[in-house]
Amino acid sequence: MQLPAVATLDEAAALAATLPAAIANGGSGPVHIDASALQSFDTSAIALLLQARRLAQAAGRGVEITGAPAKLAELARLYGVEELLALSPSAPPSAP
Secondary structure, eight states, X not given: OBOOXXXXXXXXXXXXXXXXXXXXXXXXXOEEEEOTTOOEEOHHHHHHHHHHHHHHHXXXXXXXXXXXXXXXXXXXXXXXXXXXXOOOBXXXXXXX
């Protein structure tokens, strides 16, 4: 599943409506969510990812979220759901 460039409150309901089909049609392994296209988002994106996680768990599947922008990971930390979402960054951090 590819998240769009915009995932704000205005798009949240439409995006959430696509989740059940995306999870049901994704096979039996973990649900892969690519967040690399996200450019404009708010806490609705966090809620959407948490809903995807709940639906996947109900279907006996896990969730792998890749390509997460740094600001999305920051929001997840702020709301205390960083461990639940286990976001993979969009690019590996540079070595010091």
